[in-house]
Amino acid sequence: MSNYIVKPDLAVTFAGIKSPNPFWLASAPPTNTGEQIMRAFDAGWGGAVWKTMGAQVTNTSSRYSSINWNGQRMMGFSNIELISDRPLDINLRELAEVKKRYPKQALIASLMVESTREAWHTVVQQAEDAGADGLELNFGCPHGMSERGMGSAVGQVPEYTEMITAWVKEKATTPVIVKLTPNISDIRVIAQAAKRGGADALAAINTINSITGIDLDTFIPQPNVDGRSTHGGYSGPAVKPIALNMVQQVMSDPESMLPISGIGGVATWKDAAEYILLGSGTVQVCTAVMHYGYRIVEDMIDGLQNWMCEKGFQSIEDFRGLSLPKVTEWKDLNLNYKVVAHIDEAKCIGCGLCYTACWDGAHQCIHVDRVSGPIDGPVELHLKPSEIEAASRNTITVTPIPKLDAASVTTPSYATPLARIPRVDETECVGCNLCSLVCPVDDCITMVEVKTHLPSETWEERTAECLTGKSC
Amino acid sequence: MQELLQQKPEIAAIFADLHPPFQAQAAVIEADRCLNCFDAPCTGACPTHIDVPRFIKKIASGNLHGAALGILDANILGASCARACPVEVLCEGACVMHGLNQQPIEIGRLQRFAMDDFHAQGGRLPRKSYENRPEKIACIGAGPASLAAAAELKQRGFQVTIFDKHPLPGGLNTYGIAEYKLPLLDSLREIELIKELGVDFRFGVEIGTKTSLAKLEAEFDIIFIGVGLGAMHKLAVTGDQQPRVTEALQLIEDYKTGKTTHIEGKVVVVGAGNTAIDAANAAKRLGAKEVSILYRRTRKHISAFDFEYRQALQEGIRFLWLTQLMAIRASSEGITSVECARMEIGSGGLLRPIEDSTFHLECSMVVSAIGQSPMLELLAQCRDVQLQQGRVVVDRATGQTTNPKYFAGGDCVNGGREVVDAVADGKRAGAAIARLLEVAYV
Ligand SMILES: Cc1cc2nc3c(=O)[nH]c(=O)nc-3n(C[C@H](O)[C@H](O)[C@H](O)COP(=O)(O)OP(=O)(O)OC[C@H]3O[C@@H](n4cnc5c(N)ncnc54)[C@H](O)[C@@H]3O)c2cc1C
Ligand SMILES: Cc1cc2nc3c(=O)[nH]c(=O)nc-3n(C[C@H](O)[C@H](O)[C@H](O)COP(=O)(O)O)c2cc1C
Ligand code: SF4
Ligand code: SF4
Ligand code: SF4
Numbered sequence: 001m002s003n004y005i006v007k008p009d010l011a012v013t014f015a016g017i018k019s020p021n022p023f024w025l026a027s028a029p030p031t032n033t034g035e036q037i038m039r040a041f042d043a044g045w046g047g048a049v050w051k052t053m054g055a056q057v058t059n060t061s062s063r064y065s066s067i068n069w070n071g072q073r074m075m076g077f078s079n080i081e082l083i084s085d086r087p088l089d090i091n092l093r094e095l096a097e098v099k100k101r102y103p104k105q106a107l108i109a110s111l112m113v114e115s116t117r118e119a120w121h122t123v124v125q126q127a128e129d130a131g132a133d134g135l136e137l138n139f140g141c142p143h144g145m146s147e148r149g150m151g152s153a154v155g156q157v158p159e160y161t162e163m164i165t166a167w168v169k170e171k172a173t174t175p176v177i178v179k180l181t182p183n184i185s186d187i188r189v190i191a192q193a194a195k196r197g198g199a200d201a202l203a204a205i206n207t208i209n210s211i212t213g214i215d216l217d218t219f220i221p222q223p224n225v226d227g228r229s230t231h232g233g234y235s236g237p238a239v240k241p242i243a244l245n246m247v248q249q250v251m252s253d254p255e256s257m258l259p260i261s262g263i264g265g266v267a268t269w270k271d272a273a274e275y276i277l278l279g280s281g282t283v284q285v286c287t288a289v290m291h292y293g294y295r296i297v298e299d300m301i302d303g304l305q306n307w308m309c310e311k312g313f314q315s316i317e318d319f320r321g322l323s324l325p326k327v328t329e330w331k332d333l334n335l336n337y338k339v340v341a342h343i344d345e346a347k348c349i350g351c352g353l354c355y356t357a358c359w360d361g362a363h364q365c366i367h368v369d370r371v372s373g374p375i376d377g378p379v380e381l382h383l384k385p386s387e388i389e390a391a392s393r394n395t396i397t398v399t400p401i402p403k404l405d406a407a408s409v410t411t412p413s414y415a416t417p418l419a420r421i422p423r424v425d426e427t428e429c430v431g432c433n434l435c436s437l438v439c440p441v442d443d444c445i446t447m448v449e450v451k452t453h454l455p456s457e458t459w460e461e462r463t464a465e466c467l468t469g470k471s472c
Numbered sequence: 473m474q475e476l477l478q479q480k481p482e483i484a485a486i487f488a489d490l491h492p493p494f495q496a497q498a499a500v501i502e503a504d505r506c507l508n509c510f511d512a513p514c515t516g517a518c519p520t521h522i523d524v525p526r527f528i529k530k531i532a533s534g535n536l537h538g539a540a541l542g543i544l545d546a547n548i549l550g551a552s553c554a555r556a557c558p559v560e561v562l563c564e565g566a567c568v569m570h571g572l573n574q575q576p577i578e579i580g581r582l583q584r585f586a587m588d589d590f591h592a593q594g595g596r597l598p599r600k601s602y603e604n605r606p607e608k609i610a611c612i613g614a615g616p617a618s619l620a621a622a623a624e625l626k627q628r629g630f631q632v633t634i635f636d637k638h639p640l641p642g643g644l645n646t647y648g649i650a651e652y653k654l655p656l657l658d659s660l661r662e663i664e665l666i667k668e669l670g671v672d673f674r675f676g677v678e679i680g681t682k683t684s685l686a687k688l689e690a691e692f693d694i695i696f697i698g699v700g701l702g703a704m705h706k707l708a709v710t711g712d713q714q715p716r717v718t719e720a721l722q723l724i725e726d727y728k729t730g731k732t733t734h735i736e737g738k739v740v741v742v743g744a745g746n747t748a749i750d751a752a753n754a755a756k757r758l759g760a761k762e763v764s765i766l767y768r769r770t771r772k773h774i775s776a777f778d779f780e781y782r783q784a785l786q787e788g789i790r791f792l793w794l795t796q797l798m799a800i801r802a803s804s805e806g807i808t809s810v811e812c813a814r815m816e817i818g819s820g821g822l823l824r825p826i827e828d829s830t831f832h833l834e835c836s837m838v839v840s841a842i843g844q845s846p847m848l849e850l851l852a853q854c855r856d857v858q859l860q861q862g863r864v865v866v867d868r869a870t871g872q873t874t875n876p877k878y879f880a881g882g883d884c885v886n887g888g889r890e891v892v893d894a895v896a897d898g899k900r901a902g903a904a905i906a907r908l909l910e911v912a913y914v
């Protein structure tokens with residue numbers, strides 16, 4: 001911990017919109033009503049994007065489903081909900097009321113109307129009259145609305161995105177944020193179109209087309225709407241890696257780069273810090289709030305401040321985008337960099353997961369021969385997993401019980417018997433990281449750099465050499 | 473007989489499960505915690521080598537039927553063992569989770585979860601062969617060792633008959649294991665499946681007395697000896713003929729079968745093994761005002777497992793260390809007290825009474841729990857079967873005795889260990905007998 005007494009300031013100005021912190025509620029059920037948003041602001045949220053407003057719709061009753069993993073709920077979450085099913089005038093009246101009572105928080109109106117210039121001009125006027133600090137254009141809704149020529153039907157076609165953004169900009173006096181759909185092959189194409197249309201900022205990502213699962217008794221996919229289902233929009237922790245990549249792509253491309261609000265699987269301050277390190281000015285949260293409520297923002301603020309203290313950052317701008325230069329294309333990576341796995345014998349619990357992983361999923365260079373086998377011998381000399389298991393099963397004896405067979409129990413030098421601590425053959429290890437990923441013990445397997453004494457060389461450099469006739 | 477097969481409600485109430493079953497969701501959470509180790513140490517520590525991670529991961533995936541069949545394939549008494557095994561010193565004791573400073577995976581309770589579901593779904597034991605072979609095998613004793621041998625042989629198509637002097641099958645698994653671990657009825661339910669396989673059971677037949685071994689030899693190709701151990705050693709002190717001097721095994725059998733439902737007064741148990749503790753706990757739960765365990769040596773010499781000792785303390789059992797029973801005093805009403813002497817351990821570990829240290833301990837019942845004696849009379853009749861210190865000598869990998877027609881396993885071979893050891897012995901012997909007969913047949 002550092003010597004800071006005053007906690008760092010989390011205030012941000014995002015495309016001209018001021019916000020006490022970078023934590024915004026995404027346009028979704030947690031921002032359905034004014035009453036909810038006011039409670040969220042009381043809990044500490046810095047901003048909120050109102051549940052998308054436009055022509056009133058009807059939702060299906062059954063509308064969510066989720067993926068549970070290893071005893072945890074909602075690792076991934078899916079919905080088939082449309083935009084707000086409340087009348088526009090009530091939403092706008094409440095928005096005006098919230099803005100009056102909470103002038104400091106950022107309040108953004110998310111909008112989606114039919115694709116005509118008049119309809120967009122009208123709704124922009126209405127939202128700004130109500131006092132919205134900015135406008136978010138929902139070009140991403142993956143179901144229901146797209147069938148009506150809205151949502152992702154717009155966000156998947158660069159020309160439409162550019163055209164509608166331009167229509168909105170003709171009218172808008174507040175910043176315009178375009179929310180991108182991930183259901184495309186290259187998100188930069190749409191981001192560039194939005195930028196050409198005059199967008200002030202971007203938000204990414206909306207939900208990903210998905211089918212979460214199928215009931216194996218009824219054969220009906222989830223969520224079940226009277227015996228049928230449809231593809232839903234995937235969100236939650238499962239989508240964060242996909243979203244982070246898309247944010248990075250947009251922020252590394254000069255033609256699409258704009259202030260960006262990062263969305264997708266944010267649940268903690270760590271997630272937020274990662275989005276900001278890749279250039280996000282704010283982050284937006286939906287699924288985590290649907291899971292645990294507005295109260296989660298307390299630790300998001302506290303944890304981010306403590307981390308910033310530790311790192312010596314005084315404001316969000318101090319670290320925003322710091323990781324962007326560290327992402328390059330594959331061809332620019334150093335092919336002469338080498339790491340090998342190192343097992344800490346004192347930490348190893350002898351589960352053998354690294355052994356199985358390296359044999360079946362990597363390069364057959366972890367062995368369980370510490371006691372008897374040849375040291376650093378060629379791979380072929382080592383027993384295969386099935387042979388080791390068979391040998392172990394064939395040791396038919398009475399199992400030693402410490403109390404009954406005192407003589408059979410010896411005190412090992414490590415907590416785990418040496419015979420169960422695997423050994424890495426470093427000459428064969430390619431340094432893929434797999435074993436260190438499957439090892440259940442923190443810091444037990446570390447990847448240690450081995451000096452190759454070769455100069456850094458990328459693939460691009462190497463193939464350039466090939467072209468000049470040198471061997472490669 | 474039938475009235476025995478209803479557990480008395482008062483017994484059920486005071487011997488409720490020590491380790492209650494998992495609820496379905498808790499089982500899955502626990503199963504997900506298992507790391508799925510390679511060459512898993514828990515499997516190595518199970519005498520029957522149940523593939524622990526394999527069945528646990530099947531519970532996690534919702535394949536309960538597959539989990540149960542995997543357990544049964546290694547251990548035909550998987551349900552009993554799940555509840556009776558001293559898992560702390562077997563599978564769970566070997567679990568790598570200890571090294572993570574975490575609780576070991578609750579393997580026993582997960583195994584019970586899979587087996588309970590199997591029984592609830594009306595699961596049946598699979599056959600390993602559709603063949604019906606003519607060879608006949610006799611198993612003496614219907615305890616875990618014989619049951620495992622018989623099931624293995626029947627699954628492979630041989631003709632198997634089990635003889636037992638008791639009216640119910642299971643041996644100590646039925647009559648001996650503490651009711652709060654394994655109720656008598658659950659032992660029987662599991663054996664019902666072995667009956668369904670087609671194993672022939674003959675109850676109330678004591679081999680070696682009315683039915684001679686010679687007759688058995690004439691009728692059967694192979695004889696498997698699974699007779700366990702015999703009666704408890706006698707206390708051999710003045711007063712040991714009193715009616716309220718009883719054997720631990722008898723006390724346990726009587727409450728498990730519902731013959732005893734209540735015990736009055738103060739009880740003294742002599743000995744400090746697992747059996748002594750089972751008897752002491754039972755006496756206490758059945759109403760005894762005070763239960764004391766007398767042991768000649770100290771806490772660190774007892775043969776009881778540590779968790780059994782701690783359980784006894786929890787039940788409120790009093791331990792008198794370095795205390796030797798000298799005599800049992802009685803009036804016309806019955807036992808009044810026991811006379812004891814204090815002991816000391818001299819140099820070289822020699823145990824001797826301290827002079828003038830006798831004292832009296834008021835009690836009205838004395839239970840002997842100083843070890844079971846081998847079945848010497850019967851074993852001596854088995855032609856050419858060699859014994860060593862009262863134990864049958866066998867080849868460990870096959871269970872074959874020095875007479876190739878005789879195989880043996882369980883307590884009569886290992887001197888008294890666990891149910892799961894008996895099952896492992898029986899299964900190995902069953903497989904070895906099958907191999908022997910199949911070779912002879914060709
Ligand atoms: C009080 C007590 C508690 C125990 N608790 C546990 C526990 O919690 N967990 C655990 O794993 N183990 C426990 N054990 C040990 C376990 O019960 C035994 O290791 C196991 O039952 C041995 O099986 P077996 O087949 O060798 O013999 P037994 O179970 O002893 O079976 C032998 C059978 O042979 C029959 N028999 C004997 N002689 C003849 C004859 N001449 N003719 C016909 N039939 C005959 C007997 O009637 C009996 O049914 C306990 C033992 C005792 C005494
Ligand atoms: C290390 C790794 C390498 C992969 N390489 C390829 C590849 O060369 N070609 C390919 O078509 N897919 C490749 N894949 C993708 C997989 O085939 C698969 O589509 C993907 O992992 C999703 O499946 P899963 O997550 O259920 O395993 C690779 C995946 C991994 C994890
Ligand atoms: S880093 Fe990869 S190749 Fe090296 S030991 Fe680990 S799993 Fe095997
Ligand atoms: S995965 Fe880790 S704990 Fe398990 S055996 Fe390998 S090094 Fe040891
Ligand atoms: S040792 Fe423990 S964690 Fe490993 S497979 Fe066995 S039960 Fe699972």
